[in-house]
Amino acid sequence: MIDNVLKRQDVPVAETWDLSDLVPNEEAYNAGVKKIVEDAKNFNNKYQGHITDAKQIVNVISDYEALAESIIPLGSFVELDLEVDQTNDAAQIRTSKFGTISSQIASLVSFVHSEILELPTELLEEAIKLAPNYTHYINRLIDKKAYQLHPEVEKTLAALGSTFDAAYGLYNTAKLVDMKFENFTVGDQSYPLSYNLFEGDWELESDTDVRRQAFKAFSEKLADYQHTTAKTYNTHVQTEKTIADLRGYDSVTDYLLFDQEVDRDLYNRQIDVIMKELAPHMRRYAKLLQKEHGLEKMTFADLKISLDPNYEPSITIEESRDYMKKALAVMGEDYLEMIDRAFEDRWIDFANNEGKSTGAFCASPYGSHSYILISWTQRMNEVFVLAHELGHAGHFRNAHKNQSLFNSESSTYFVESPSTMNEMLIANYLLNNSDDPRFKRWVIATIIARTYYHNFVTHLLEAAYQRKVYELVDAGESVNATILNNLKRSVLEEFWGEDVEINKGAELTWMRQPHYYMGLYPYTYSAGLTISTQVSHRILHEGQPAVDDWIKVLQAGGTKTPVELAQMAGVNITTDKPLQDTIAFIGSLIDQLEALTEEIHQVK
Ligand SMILES: [Zn+2]
Numbered sequence: 001m002i003d004n005v006l007k008r009q010d011v012p013v014a015e016t017w018d019l020s021d022l023v024p025n026e027e028a029y030n031a032g033v034k035k036i037v038e039d040a041k042n043f044n045n046k047y048q049g050h051i052t053d054a055k056q057i058v059n060v061i062s063d064y065e066a067l068a069e070s071i072i073p074l075g076s077f078v079e080l081d082l083e084v085d086q087t088n089d090a091a092q093i094r095t096s097k098f099g100t101i102s103s104q105i106a107s108l109v110s111f112v113h114s115e116i117l118e119l120p121t122e123l124l125e126e127a128i129k130l131a132p133n134y135t136h137y138i139n140r141l142i143d144k145k146a147y148q149l150h151p152e153v154e155k156t157l158a159a160l161g162s163t164f165d166a167a168y169g170l171y172n173t174a175k176l177v178d179m180k181f182e183n184f185t186v187g188d189q190s191y192p193l194s195y196n197l198f199e200g201d202w203e204l205e206s207d208t209d210v211r212r213q214a215f216k217a218f219s220e221k222l223a224d225y226q227h228t229t230a231k232t233y234n235t236h237v238q239t240e241k242t243i244a245d246l247r248g249y250d251s252v253t254d255y256l257l258f259d260q261e262v263d264r265d266l267y268n269r270q271i272d273v274i275m276k277e278l279a280p281h282m283r284r285y286a287k288l289l290q291k292e293h294g295l296e297k298m299t300f301a302d303l304k305i306s307l308d309p310n311y312e313p314s315i316t317i318e319e320s321r322d323y324m325k326k327a328l329a330v331m332g333e334d335y336l337e338m339i340d341r342a343f344e345d346r347w348i349d350f351a352n353n354e355g356k357s358t359g360a361f362c363a364s365p366y367g368s369h370s371y372i373l374i375s376w377t378q379r380m381n382e383v384f385v386l387a388h389e390l391g392h393a394g395h396f397r398n399a400h401k402n403q404s405l406f407n408s409e410s411s412t413y414f415v416e417s418p419s420t421m422n423e424m425l426i427a428n429y430l431l432n433n434s435d436d437p438r439f440k441r442w443v444i445a446t447i448i449a450r451t452y453y454h455n456f457v458t459h460l461l462e463a464a465y466q467r468k469v470y471e472l473v474d475a476g477e478s479v480n481a482t483i484l485n486n487l488k489r490s491v492l493e494e495f496w497g498e499d500v501e502i503n504k505g506a507e508l509t510w511m512r513q514p515h516y517y518m519g520l521y522p523y524t525y526s527a528g529l530t531i532s533t534q535v536s537h538r539i540l541h542e543g544q545p546a547v548d549d550w551i552k553v554l555q556a557g558g559t560k561t562p563v564e565l566a567q568m569a570g571v572n573i574t575t576d577k578p579l580q581d582t583i584a585f586i587g588s589l590i591d592q593l594e595a596l597t598e599e600i601h602q603v604k
Pocket residue numbers: 388392416419
């Protein structure tokens with residue numbers, strides 16, 4: 001049973017993260033903000049107009065990096081404090097003010113790239129020789145040369161930075177502050193509803209009447225905000241299109257892929273192959289769910305139910321720690337030490353409160369430790385969520401220890417590999433430690449329903465929809481709620497075919513995902529999981545050498561392209577094979593689910 005949602009000030013401190021590691025108090029925050037603005041001005045005075053030789057290039061990059069590093073704790077503090085409670089007035093105002101300050105700083109430092117990019121390529125190559133640690137960084141700058149605008153234009157664009165980000169802020173405000181859900185009723189029973197309750201509980205609820213009624217109430221509330229949300233989203237994609245055009249990219253898609261160091265083949269492959277080849281397996285899975293639950297028809301609102309709802313072990317936060325340590329032991333001592341620190345030093349925000357951002361994420365500010373946001377529901381599958389976020393933490397811990405700030409961040413294409421790798425390791429551990437067919441079925445069902453569904457279905461269908469949106473935008477069109485609803489519905493219908501009814505409200509699913517404000521992010525989940533599936537099989541069969549390769553990949557941070565990182569772990573992502581092998585593996589897991597289900601029914 002679900003309690004009413006708590007206010008932030010009423011949740012136990014032990015369930016909250018400790019942001020004082022970033023900024024000890026408000027006084028320190030204010031002093032810090034003052035200092036970074038001063039530092040940015042001094043930096044500007046020192047270098048603007050003076051970058052003329054290779055030595056100065058290296059000096060300016062290295063001072064720029066130090067300046068950027070000093071801003072990170074403040075920026076992370078501002079952002080994370082708002083994430084746990086978007087209704088917090090003080091945090092809202094602080095975020096807005098910090099946005100203005102960031103734009104001011106961005107404008108003061110925009111000359112760095114402008115001036116470096118005005119210099120001849122030979123000088124940049126000479127700088128690489130002087131500072132080989134900046135090889136990748138400077139090479140990326142050389143690639144950017146073709147898309148750089150006049151320094152004054154760059155400065156103006158930088159000064160408008162917070163305006164360009166405004167759509168995302170508006171989206172979150174409408175969704176998490178203004179949107180208020182009334183209770184919904186089934187029979188004479190009344191149930192509370194919120195974004196987090198819907199996505200964390202009601203969508204998974206095994207009582208069909210309650211689940212479908214929750215979906216209806218949730219969708220009706222979304223519908224009230226569809227036009228504002230669509231308008232906000234259109235503002236965002238049109239801004240991206242304008243910037244892509246100004247900079248001279250062939251399309252908004254090319255512009256968004258540029259930073260990921262990924263070409264169109266890699267991008268399109270994920271969407272095309274999965275839409276076609278994974279769909280038959282997932283429809284089989286939907287049919288299995290339908291049969292087990294005795295449902296007359298399968299609808300979109302039923303896809304998140306668990307195969308065996310009477311077998312959903314519950315788990316405490318402390319028990320989850322034990323699982324993490326056992327399952328991830330293969331990653332080595334340093335990794336286990338990180339897990340202890342995460343639990344003991346309050347890196348994780350477990351609380352469930354009003355205004356908290358939905359889903360789960362891990363933020364890894366350079367120079368500090370990671371912070372993990374999750375809304376703990378006591379369900380055993382939270383073990384997978386937590387392992388996933390700790391995977392991000394482990395990635396950045398390794399990258400930060402071995403790379404300087406500008407070298408630390410890998411392409412978005414690769415970012416979900418270390419996280420999903422941990423989900424695979426948890427699954428392998430659980431499967432190896434039980435012979436009980438019901439438990440085994442629960443584990444495999446969880447990998448399908450959580451790991452693969454989330455990354456290969458939910459986010460991939462978002463990616464397929466997003467690709468259609470950008471096709472329109474590139475053709476000079478605008479989007480509104482009607483168009484977005486139709487696009488989303490068509491993708492869902494294409495994937496699920498006759499086997500799942502895309503019921504009313506499903507077309508509004510595009511409103512639920514903040515990733516649409518982060519470029520071509522949705523498809524990267526399946527890309528990352530393709531790599532981690534292949535490497536986790538290597539770890540299972542080869543053991544230590546595969547783990548060693550993987551740790552090296554994590555340590556490489558942003559010094560390699562996604563293709564190179566995958567290569568280091570023995571996976572060639574320039575062909576269809578890793579993806580097709582992964583889809584075949586998903587198919588084999590669904591075969592096992594069908595067989596185990598049969599076995600369980602025979603014993604009964
Ligand atoms: Zn993730």
